Amino acid sequence: MIHSWKSVVIGGVLPIAALLVVMPxxxxxxxxxxxxxxxxxxxxxxxxxxxxxxxxxxxIDEPRYRDREVTRDEVVPETDATGGVS
Amino acid sequence: xLAVVFFSVIAVSVLIAFLARSGLKNMSIGDYLVGGxxxxxxxxxxxxxxxxxxxxxxxxxxxxxxxGGASYGIWFVGYILMAYPLGYFLAPLVWRAGVRYDAxxxxxxxxxxxxxxxxxxxxxxxxxxALVPWGQYQFIGMxxxxxxxxxxxxxxxxxxxxxxxxxxxxxxxxxxxxxxVSILKDSFMLLGIVLVGVVAVTQAGGTSEAFGxxxxxxxxxxxxxxxxxxxxxxxxxxxxxxxxxxxxAFLFTAxxxxxxxxxxxxxxxYMLMYPFLFVASFYAVTQFPDLKDPNTVxxxxxxxxxxxxLVGVVAxxxxxxxxxxxxxxxxxxxGIVTRNLVPNVRPDRQRRISNLVVATFLVLAGVLTLSxxxxxxxxxxxxYYLLGQLVPGWLxxxxxxxxxxxxVSVGIIAGxxxxxVLYNAAPTLGGVNAGLVAVLINVALTxxxxxxxxxxxxEPMARWTPTTGQGSVRxxxxxxxxxxxxxTDPETR
Numbered sequence: 001m002i003h004s005w006k007s008v009v010i011g012g013v014l015p016i017a018a019l020l021v022v023m024p025x026x027x028x029x030x031x032x033x034x035x036x037x038x039x040x041x042x043x044x045x046x047x048x049x050x051x052x053x054x055x056x057x058x059x060i061d062e063p064r065y066r067d068r069e070v071t072r073d074e075v076v077p078e079t080d081a082t083g084g085v086s
Numbered sequence: 087x088l089a090v091v092f093f094s095v096i097a098v099s100v101l102i103a104f105l106a107r108s109g110l111k112n113m114s115i116g117d118y119l120v121g122g123x124x125x126x127x128x129x130x131x132x133x134x135x136x137x138x139x140x141x142x143x144x145x146x147x148x149x150x151x152x153x154g155g156a157s158y159g160i161w162f163v164g165y166i167l168m169a170y171p172l173g174y175f176l177a178p179l180v181w182r183a184g185v186r187y188d189a190x191x192x193x194x195x196x197x198x199x200x201x202x203x204x205x206x207x208x209x210x211x212x213x214x215x216a217l218v219p220w221g222q223y224q225f226i227g228m229x230x231x232x233x234x235x236x237x238x239x240x241x242x243x244x245x246x247x248x249x250x251x252x253x254x255x256x257x258x259x260x261x262x263x264x265x266x267v268s269i270l271k272d273s274f275m276l277l278g279i280v281l282v283g284v285v286a287v288t289q290a291g292g293t294s295e296a297f298g299x300x301x302x303x304x305x306x307x308x309x310x311x312x313x314x315x316x317x318x319x320x321x322x323x324x325x326x327x328x329x330x331x332x333x334x335a336f337l338f339t340a341x342x343x344x345x346x347x348x349x350x351x352x353x354x355x356y357m358l359m360y361p362f363l364f365v366a367s368f369y370a371v372t373q374f375p376d377l378k379d380p381n382t383v384x385x386x387x388x389x390x391x392x393x394x395x396l397v398g399v400v401a402x403x404x405x406x407x408x409x410x411x412x413x414x415x416x417x418x419x420x421g422i423v424t425r426n427l428v429p430n431v432r433p434d435r436q437r438r439i440s441n442l443v444v445a446t447f448l449v450l451a452g453v454l455t456l457s458x459x460x461x462x463x464x465x466x467x468x469x470y471y472l473l474g475q476l477v478p479g480w481l482x483x484x485x486x487x488x489x490x491x492x493x494v495s496v497g498i499i500a501g502x503x504x505x506x507v508l509y510n511a512a513p514t515l516g517g518v519n520a521g522l523v524a525v526l527i528n529v530a531l532t533x534x535x536x537x538x539x540x541x542x543x544x545e546p547m548a549r550w551t552p553t554t555g556q557g558s559v560r561x562x563x564x565x566x567x568x569x570x571x572x573x574t575d576p577e578t579r
Contacts, residue, residue, distance in 0.1 A: 008175065015171045019164060020318060027160075027309035035294030036361075037307035039156060043163060044361050050167055050354040054174055058351050065344040075552045077188035078198075 004060050011057025015050040019043075089235050091398025092405065096251060099270055099406055103255045103263035125339040129265050131349040133336050133414075135356050136268025138166065141227030141408035143363070144275065144400075145384055146462035151367040153380040153461055155305045157313035159367070162463065163360050164321035169328035174350045178343035179484050179547045180334050186550060191418065192334050192476065193426040199483045199544055202491030209476065210426040212498050216331070216472035217415050221451030223465045224248070224408040224415070226381060229455070231404045234385035234397070241456055248405075249448035252412040256444055261339060261417055264410045271410055274403030276359055278388070282400065283362025285391045286369040296365045298372045306371060315517030323522040324470045330480040331473035336414070381462055412451075416444040468509050471521035475501035478525065478532040486533075487543040493535035501528030 026042050033041035125133065150158035183189065187198040192213060197206025225245050232244040239247075255263035290296035297307065309317055329337075340346045363384070370383045373390070377383060388400050420440035424431055431439055475498050482489035501524045508520035515523060 011174055012171045016168055019168055019321065024314060024318065027314055029308065030304065032294065035292055035297060037297055039160065039308060040364060043160060046167060047354045047357040050170060051352055054170065054351040057174065058347060061347065065347070075185040078186055
């Protein structure tokens with residue numbers, strides 16, 4: 001399933017760690033950034049940064065999809081013991 | 087004026103629902119439930135954000151922030167944010183499961199993957215349980231919005247109105263209506279939120295003043311101890327449930343994995359509206375510290391800051407978001423009942439029965455709403471407690487081979503029971519989200535029981551390779567020797 005560890009680290013590990021590991025470290029302070037409490041300012045900044053991480057991951061993954069894209073119409077569904085596909 | 091603007095926008099949305107049908111003379115059940123699995127990235131994006139940023143965004147988040155402080159605000163935006171990096175990697179696998187089993191509902195996938203009719207029924211019932219509070223969540227929001235129009239609309243009338251319009255959307259064009267209407271809803275919702283936020287900052291005299299510099303308790307802007315634990319565990323639990331419990335149905339409408347990944351990349355940008363909602367909520371904390379019903383915070387700020395016709399625009403955005411989600415939810419429920427609970431119905435009758443079930447659900451959720459009101463985000467937590475019980479089953483079918491169908495069923499039933507007990511008893515659990523505790527019980531049963539008596543096993547999705555065309559079914563798990571199909575779609579490029 002995982003074709004590129006680089007894309008997993010940049011698109012998955014990095015944004016998740018930024019939220020779950022770094023955010024708690026900034027959670028209990030009265031500091032502000034441009035009048036916005038630091039905790040909120042940091043989480044707001046993560047919105048575009050997460051998109052950026054996903055965009056970089058997509059740049060890494062995209063060539064693979066360009067060559068091997070499968071759409072729904074091309075896939076043959078499996079039938080099964082419960083009576084098949086209705 | 088306010089009501090005229092509101093109802094004009096709603097009328098336009100119904101018109102769009104009719105237009106969404108153009109080109110489709112006879113809608114099959116597949117068109118109705120999953121849009122013929124033909125949605126390109128852009129339409130999938132709008133259907134997804136239409137469902138994700140429901141009325142809870144405009145009405146629920148400000149109410150949570152107002153009543154529960156920073157903890158509620160942070161878990162609300164945090165779980166949506168974390169869902170995207172997870173979804174980028176997991177959602178394509180969910181889509182694959184959909185095409186592998188030609189599924190239109192989650193119980194289709196569970197029943198066929200584990201080859202168990204009883205698991206299909208258990209999954210279907212679990213979903214029905216979970217979607218009722220979700221419907222109720224939308225109705226509470228609608229009551230608040232319609233209550234702010236100044237028309238003396240009773241709660242009963244607001245429920246009937248919302249349910250009626252949602253029903254019209256579905257009867258006309260199935261899942262296509264919410265997808266196209268969500269473009270209109272997003273425009274109004276974004277416009278409304280940004281306007282209210284900007285005016286609130288201007289009125290307060292700057293961002294520092296808008297966030298109540300020094301005047302409000304520090305628990306409103308900082309996190310520590312149990313509230314921090316609650317925020318973090320809720321973020322983890324709800325973000326995983328988000329794609330595995332909630333979004334599977336709209337993922338099935340996508341035309342390809344590529345469309346899903348591509349649409350996920352830009353989803354977090356949509357969240358840039360949240361700072362404006364935070365500002366509006368803090369404006370309420372300083373200006374109206376004694377509101378009786380916290381759910382009315384956002385509409386109270388809106389009516390205080392904007393002229394009447396603009397309040398109509400904002401209310402229309404909020405109203406559409408609630409009706410849209412009601413429509414999509416009712417549609418999932420209709421699909422689940424006709425395909426999984428009462429199967430073997432002739433295809434031409436499936437749509438009719440689906441419509442009947444949709445109507446029943448709308449009435450049921452409406453009645454529950456009228457029987458009592460609570461803070462919206464608490465109802466959202468309950469929805470996730472229940473939906474989260476599908477996560478262990480999903481993890482098993484995505485990544486593990488030898489999991490028993492009956493163990494998944496036992497896990498789901500125990501998880502649902504634990505969720506309801508914990509929701510009603512409300513123990514503190516050191517701040518840990520009760521849904522997470524229920525899911526851990528579910529995981530222990532699903533995988534523990536399967537370890538005692540491993541199943542023969544089916545290839546998990548992560549190891550399965552789609553088989554393409556040419557009439558023969560390639561054996562699961564065998565990597566294709568050559569790239570599968572050179573076909574790429576210019577639309578999704």
